[in-house]
Amino acid sequence: MGLLTDTRTQAVMSRVILAIHKPLEVLLYIAGVASLLVLAFTPLNEKTYFSENALLPGLVERKYLNDQSVKDYAKELTRLGAADNGKGPIPEDWLKAQFMDLGLDVFSQNFTVQHPFNVKAKGTQESGAVSGTNVYAILRAPRIASTEAIVITVPYRNKEAEAGRARTHYGIGLMLSLASFFSKNTFWSKDIIFVVVDKEEVGMQAWLAGYHDSHSEYLPTSLMLGRSGSIIAAINLELGSEFTDHIDLKIEGVNGQLPNMDLFNLAVRLCRVERVPVTFQNRFDPSERIVVKWAGLQHSATTMLLNMAKQASGKPSGIHGLFLRYHIEALTLQAHPAKRGSGVEAVGRVMEGVVRSVNNLLERFHQSFFFYVLPSCERYVSIGLYMIPFGLLLVVPTLRGMALWLLAMQSVEKMDTSSDEKDNDEKEDGDKKKKLELEQQGRPFGQVMPLIIGAHIMxxxxxxxxxxxxxxxxxxxxVTPQGAIAIGFAAFFVGSASLPIFGRRNNFQTSEDLPSDWQLLKCLTLIWYTVTLLAVSMFNFSLAFFVAVPTIPIAVIVQPAEQSVLKIIQGFLLLMISPLSLLYSFITVHHGFFNPGDAMVDILTQGLHKTVDSLFEGVVNAYLYGNKSFALITLVWFPVWFLLWAVLFRKASGKKVSS
Structure with missing residues (x-):
């Protein structure tokens, strides 16, 4: 510590930082981005394994056998749906009758979702209200009190709701068949709750809110008469046909939360044992002959980036994602239909294996990883690996902030010495006195703090x-509600961007007496920017990474410019990383990746439409599901961007000191 507090050591460190920070920043940025992508290469990551031995599927002898009942249930559901042109409500009475015939405790839950903005929902008569009914049944554990439970969910989709989604009639049929099979066994140590969910995410959120007594003003529900104990895990099944081409595993939850990796490994291992093809992000694992080649790296890196993209969105990839908010490990098994392939029996045995393995647990999931990214089904990158590249990225704005902190004390207005010789001595004394006063004042916090506070108020x-x-x-x-929010945000953005350009001099421009304030303003902005990115990475690493990669280079290079060309270039770059532009860019790139055959004009147009819808959806999800993406955009990134914009339009007066 003595070396760090010694003035001579500090002087040497300051000179070193000012001398090498620019090339070092470039090197660290390239190393950070490249090293994260390289982590998808199989020799550099780890093979998945079970941390909890009680989950090992080898301990479970699966006994489920397919019978005709699954087809019969599916046909009956199809008939009931066709009776009202595929637009009717969930067949509550029929479902309750089936569960009652199996001897289960059967209940229903009515809910009404009030739209946060009282907007008339599509297909509803009442403004802003969506009503539905969840049907659930509880198989009580015969050997223990109802202290713990496992949940199996299947969303009910009528013909109208099937648009753009897979059917689930066979999933409900398989659920009923499994309920019949499970009820004949006595080895259960946990209750099993079967839930048929109406209205997808809102119905699942209503059920979870009612089960945990966490109602909100937007989700009024009926009193839940049937309960069990603490939920250990939940499995969501989406099965739409008798034969399955492959099962795609979905794990992303609200705000990028992920389930314990042991649960994911369990599902993968059981699919392998039952010879059911399994994918992640709808992509099979690379073959062994290319896994250590360039093609294998490309394949794994693409899978990992798709996983990160879904996580960064903050939206759940299935109704399982809402369980993660309540610290319940959950995932979705989405079976893709085929004319020939794995039968219902194989999927049922996978479900049986998962439930029976979780039934073996003596304690809640606590081992293995909760923070990871997956380049394939059987490889993972843990937080201990991916935070190293991200740390390299965060060093870049930290170094630039340190350099600006040092430069702020060196940037003192050079005095004008071009007056007459007879007044030279008198003027020199006055300049020295003024320079001494400036040095005693130190860094001009008083000039920049009002602007920083004002940015966060905005x-x-x-x-x-x-x-x-x-x-x-x-x-x-x-104007639609989506259009109102999009237009309002755009107008607010334009108005905010105009303030530094047309604002009063003493608020947005450099003081003639304190010429170093733009350097101090940018220094504090970069430090705050780094701290917030680090905080976001602790719960949603993917979001922090996708924001950091395009914004760090621009945030670092922006500074006041006397030349109009440089100011225009920097202004364009800043506009490219503004909140709305970033959202549009991410959505457009994502849409273009999955629709490579579309024309560029169509991709850009669809990206704009999806941006408007996603902005509105993000606001609604913040009210209904606690999605933090909208709060991060408005309360964190917008103030940072505005302060960088203000730095650009400050007057670079005084002694020129390169930053």
Missing amino acids: GAILFISPQYLVSEHIASFN
Whole structure:
């Protein structure tokens, strides 16, 4: 510590930082991005394994046998759905009758989802309300009190809801068949809850809120008469046909949460044992002959980036994702239909193996990893590996902030010495006195703190603005709620960007007496930017990484420019990393990846439409599901971007010191 506090050591360190920080920043940025992508290469990551031995599927002798009942259940559901042109409600009475015939405790839950903005939902008569009914049955454990439970869920989809989604009639049929099979065994140490979910995510959220007594003003539900104990794990099944081409595993939850990796490994291992092809992100693992070649790296890196993209969105990839909010490990098994392939029996044996393995647990999931990314079904990159490249990225703005902190004390206005010789001595004394006063004042915090506080107040205003933008008056302007929020955000953004350009000099420009304030402003902005990225990475690493990669280079190079060309270039780059532009870029690239055959104009147009919808959906999900993406955009990234924008339009007066 003595070396660090010694003034001579500090002087040497300052000179070293100022001398090498630029080339070092470039090297660290390239190393950070490249090393994360290289981690997808099989020799550099780890093979998945079981941390909890009680889950080993080898301990479970699967006994489920397919019978005609699954087909009969599916045909009956299809008939009931066709009776009302595929637009009717969930067949509550029929489902309750089937579960009752099996001797289970059967209950139903009515719910009404009130839209946060009182918007009329599609297909509803009541403004802003979506009503539905969840049906659930409980198989009580015969050897123990109802202290713990395992949940099996299947979403009910009528013909209208099947648009863009897989059917689930065979999934409900398999659930009923498994309930019949499970009820004939006595080895259960946990209750098993079978839930047929109505209205997808909102229905699942209503059931979870009712089960845990965490109701909100947007999710009024009926009293839940049937309960069990603490839920250990949940498996969501989506099965739409008798034969399955492959099972795709979905793990992403709200705000990028992931289940314990042991649960994922369990599902993969059981699919392998039952010879059911299994994929992740709808991609098979690379073959052994290319796994250590360039093609294998490309395949694994693409799978890992798709996993990170879904995690970064903050939206659940299935209704299982809502369980993760309640610290319940969950995943979705989505069976892709085929004319020939694995039969219902194989999928049923996989489900049996998962449930019976979780039934073996003596304690909740606590081993293995909760923070990871997956390049394939049987390889993983843990937090101990991927945080190293991310740390290299965060060193870049930290180094630039340190350099600006040092430069802020060196950037003192050079005094004008071009006056007459007879007044030279008197003027020199006055300049020395003024310079001494400036050095005693130190860094001009008083000049930059109001701007920093004001930027965050603007972010808070943007955060609460949707409830004012979407009101009963927008109907008279023939504007949809999605359009109202998009237009309102764009107008707010344009107005905010205009403030540093047309604002008052003493608020947005460099003081003539304190010429180093732009360096201090950017220094504090970069430090805050680094701290917030690090905090976000602790719960959603993928989001922090996708924000850091495009924004760090631009955030580092931005500074006041006297030349108009440089100012225009920097302004364009800053506009490219503004919140709305980043959202549009991510969505457009994602859409283009999955639709490579579309024309570029169509990709850009669809990206714009999806951006408007995603912005509105993010606001709604913040109210209904606790999605934090909207809060991060408004309360964190917008103030940082605005402060960088203000730095660009400050006057670079005084002694020129390169940053």
